[in-house]
Each structure stands twice: as structure tokens, then as C-alpha cells.
Amino acid sequence: MNNFVIEIWDDEGNACIFYTVRWEDAQYSETDKFFIKYGDDNHKYHKEARELAYLISEVIGNRYGAIDDFIDRVKNKGHALPPKPKKSIHEIESLGVHFPLRLYCYRINNKCLILFNGGIKDERTDQQSKDISAKFYDLQSFVNRIEDALRDGILVYNGKLQRRH
């Protein structure tokens, strides 16, 4: 895995700051790549991508934070958005069981979430889904390196994520 940088994706909300990762030589972050691809007017899931962007930025970022109600889809060491279907009522199922997209993330705490890339989940597992299997393995590598950096004190969280020099 090449070098990547962690940078702010959205810190305007009152409840949670979002970071993302960007390969050192890349123009766009991994999360921007996800939304550029799936949020494009011509993509069949552009409506879903926009709903997901709004869920992240407004609902999690500005209102509730990264609480368990939303960060409940465990993917080995990381998580995926949107949250699991809440099957007891039909109204809130459509962003869960029928939702075709997954965006991977890693929660530092309720106020800090690192977003990665994602894709279309069209098989029973992420690993079987052609569009996201590579992103799933990237997630594990990203999280391993971030956890190492946090454990070694290279990366510290004190209200914001910062690299210790």
C-alpha cells in the first residue's frame, strides 16, 4: 500500500467531524471519488448517493453525531454506511435493506469519523460484491495503519485528528 494522507472532508457540523483519506499522488480523496462516481446525474444510484451524503453531512454531522444508531454495520475492523435496516417499521427500511450502496468508515468516537471509499453491494457479502470487494480490503488496510498510528502516538485525537511531529 502506498502512502496516504488523512484530511478533513467536512468539519462544519456541530456534532461530528469527518475525515477522509487521499493517496499522496491523487487529486481526489477516496470519499470524493465515491460521491463523484455514484452521485453523477447519469448514474442509476445518484439519488441514493445524495441521500447518503445528506445523512452523513447533516444528520450525523450536524445533529446526532456518529452514534450507535447509525454506525451499526460492522465490517471487520471498520464500519459501513448507511445503518442497518430497522425492520420493525417499513418506513425506515428503505435506507437499509434495499439500499444498494455502501460507504466504508472508521469511528474514532461519536464526534470523529474517517470516511473511505465504497460501492455497490449486490451480493450477500461485501467480499462477493464485485464493485466493493477491493474497497473492502482497502478498508482493512487503512484501518490497520490508522490504528497503528494511533497506538504509536503518531496520530493523536484531541478534539481533532492531528499528526504528532
Place this chain on the structure above:
Amino acid sequence: MKSKVLRDLLAKTPAESKIFVELYADIVVRVNQLIREKGYGSQKALAEKMGKKPSEISKWLSGNHNFTLRSLAKLTAELGEPVINVPKRHTFHLHSEKTVSMTVYRNEGAKATGAFRSAVSVSSPQSKSKVA
């Protein structure tokens, strides 16, 4: 700062989608909060507590039913507290013969703290004012 890609995407997101996501999130948080407070343990336990047959529970859990308002009503009845609130407008006359309409909103933007907020908007033919 916000990523430019995110900013552009949010600008293109229709109000209907934003409202749907907000309602979705509020209901998720509200239902989970009530389930925890009432000590049901899980959503399945809640469905069973509602006296459904296994086949009905299965149907309920799979979400394959059309009675969405009815399901919310059943849920509200079982949990004993409102899951959603619809604003109600009351019109009444003041001594000055003005007619005033008052819309009462409850459970607006219920936060993780569980706190309720109230907002009252008052409007009359002569003056449009809003009090929160």
C-alpha cells in the same frame, strides 16, 4: 470546510430527499431510544410483545406490509409514547377581534439527549410573526 464534491452534491439534493432522510433518522433514533427506555431489549422482542403470531412477526420483521401508518400507530400504542408528531394548528379569537392561528410543533429535532423542544409559530391576518 466542506469538500467541494460534497457541497456540490448537497446543492443538487432535492428538498424531498432531505426531508425523507431527516424523518428516517429521527424515527430510527426515537424508536431505538424508546425500546431501550422501555426495556424491550431488541426490536424482535418488541414485535413479540405486540402479540403477533410467528408468521405475522416474520412478515412484520421483513417489512413486507403496506400499512405503514398502521404500523406506526401499533408501535406508538405498544411503546406508550409518540414516535412522530404531526403539527396541529389552532385558530382562536383575541379580545381585539383579531383571529390568530397557532401551530404547535412537538418532538422537533429530538436529539440523542432525549430532550423535547417546542416551537410555536403564531400568525394573524395583520401580522406574520414567529415565536420559537
